[in-house]
Amino acid sequence: METSAGFWLLAVLLLAATSFSQDQTVKYFKVGDTLQLSPQPVSEQIYNVVWKYGKNLLAEWAKDQIPLTYYSKFKGRTTVNTDTGVLEIRDMTAADTRLYSVEINNQVQSQVYQIVEIEAVPQPEVKVTPLLCNSTSESCKLVCDGVINKAGPVEYFWKKDEGEWDQSGKEMEILNDGETQRVKTFSCRMKNLVSESDSEPIDNPLYQEKTPDCGLCVTLSGAVMRSLAILTPCWAAVCLWTKRKTLRKCTNTHS
Structure with missing residues (x-):
């Protein structure tokens, strides 16, 4: 009987503990900020409010009983x-870090x-690994580096040249392909x-100057040479005809 009674007592205590589970929300602030916390809505008119930080009273009010006190x-x-x-708490300080609760x-x-x-x-810095990464490497890794021990959740963004910022991770792998070779600089944002x-833009270690298409150069050169071959005799004939006409005119004038 004693064992059975103890079992049921434990069950009741566990039920009571789980019936009031706290929903904890993490909110971040920077020193000097204004913090605003909202209680859960209630269906009836509010006549009593008590705010606490930790186990200490922060503020309380009871209609017609306790004036609003901080x-x-x-x-x-x-x-x-x-x-x-x-x-609402203004001019937040590091000492205000605590668990806050409310009674309505x-x-x-x-x-x-x-x-x-x-x-x-x-301000982050873009670092390249391995250090010997260059235009002959198959791939490299870029790291958006900076000390963020007290910065809370951090998001990372990357930008190619003067393009748009794209959200990504702290690290970004770049492959030595045609697309990457045309990018001159990379930048990251925290x-x-x-x-x-x-960050300051960093030169792309895989960047390669775009060289002209040699096949196209040969084709263009051939076209120019053929055009010259066709036009040169015509130009010579025109010059010769012009010269003869000028000489004939001069002869007729002197005679």
Whole structure:
């Protein structure tokens, strides 16, 4: 009996724990930003709001009972909309990184927010591997490099010459084919939720100057030579006829 009672007690506790599961949303901010958090909508008019960071009170209000009150470091830079429960914190600092939760009408909401500070992305640099990559290599790899330890989720983009930016990964493989050989430079871009930065263009190690088609040159040269062969006798005849006409005119004038 004791074993059975213990089993059912454990089952009830597990059910209670799973009936209130928290939905955690990660939100990122940069120092100095304004952060806005919205509670889940409720069907009735709001008469009570309590915001917490960690286990500490951030702000609270109860209609006709507790005036809107802000606590500790949030005084003077925080606003709570008592109609919607929306929380706004200005001039965010690194110390504001914490888990935030809200209680509306005496009901703790399952939605919580993990607030994380991130920094602006650095200016990236395009690096080529292997170092000996050149126009005779079959392929090479380009890396969009930069220290992003505190930059949060980062997206990468690549650009050929002055073309459009295409989203891709941190690394990009380039093949020594006709298309790549015509590209003079490559650039990369890093972007996170608060900033973006572009690298300086780097010369394409697989670039090759486009040489004229020798077959076309031979064809054109042959056509020019044939044209000259045809036109030269005609030109000589015209010159001779013109010269004779001029001499005849001069003779008639002197006689």
